[in-house]
Amino acid sequence: MRQSEKIASTILLIPHGKVASYGQIADLAGLPGRARLVGRVLRQAPKALKLPWHRVLRSSGQLAFERLSEQARKQSSLLQGEGVQVNSHRVNLQRFQWQPSLDDILLRLTH
DNA sequence: ACAGTGACAAGTC
DNA sequence: AGACTTGCCACTG
Numbered sequence: 718m719r720q721s722e723k724i725a726s727t728i729l730l731i732p733h734g735k736v737a738s739y740g741q742i743a744d745l746a747g748l749p750g751r752a753r754l755v756g757r758v759l760r761q762a763p764k765a766l767k768l769p770w771h772r773v774l775r776s777s778g779q780l781a782f783e784r785l786s787e788q789a790r791k792q793s794s795l796l797q798g799e800g801v802q803v804n805s806h807r808v809n810l811q812r813f814q815w816q817p818s819l820d821d822i823l824l825r826l827t828h
Numbered sequence: 829a830c831a832g833t834g835a836c837a838a839g840t841c
Numbered sequence: 842a843g844a845c846t847t848g849c850c851a852c853t854g
Contacts, residue, residue: 739836752836759835781835
């Protein structure tokens with residue numbers, strides 16, 4: 718399995734109403750330290766994969782896109798649409814960060 | 829071959 | 842809080 722596939726399948730596990738950081742996704746995909754690769758995969762991923770790209774944020778909780786950008790507005794809108802509050806370009810990770818369950822981890826090991 | 833560029837992150841000051 | 846540095850490495854010209 719290629720790196721990009723590991724990353725994509727991990728992103729697909731982020732639950733509705735929760736968010737994850739780039740570094741967190743890289744770690745869960747078994748690629749620690751490769752946060753930038755996550756960003757690249759999201760940029761290049763075919764739309765058909767339907768990745769929940771809006772649920773991936775920076776480790777600070779900030780959106781990765783520039784403030785006021787079209788994409789940032791879209792991302793905020795999608796997040797708020799599923800109950801994730803976005804205050805001035807940022808999400809409170811204490812409340813909304815995905816905490817993978819043991820089942821989520823085991824699922825990855827057996828696939 | 830090589831240098832610049834990222835949807836990043838952690839450390840330092 | 843913010844700016845800057847270093848590590849990361851696939852991709853591009």
